[in-house]
Amino acid sequence: MQQDRHRLQLRVPPHLQEWIAGQAxxxxxxVNQEVVARLEREREQDAQATRPETGGQSAAGQASRA
Known part of the structure; x- marks a missing residue:
């Protein structure tokens, strides 16, 4: 069964469109799969950076306190 999907129209500069097409x-x-994969990866990295065991701070924020 296909998941629900929402259409997102996005305007990007030509150099970014060319880059993401090349990466795809x-x-x-x-290109759509590449954008979704990169957004998912970024979302996971963001979630890891703000988990409670880090006190809501990224590793960079923790290093600056050391």
Missing amino acids: ARNFRS
Whole structure:
């Protein structure tokens, strides 16, 4: 069963469109799949950086307190 999807229209400069298209080809994905994969990865990294065991601070924020 296909998950619900929402359409997102996005305007990007030509150099970013060319770059993401190249990355998608390199990873054997469509441009849409590449964007979704990168957003998911960024979301996971963001979640890890703000988990309670870090006190809500990123590793960089913790290092500056040391």
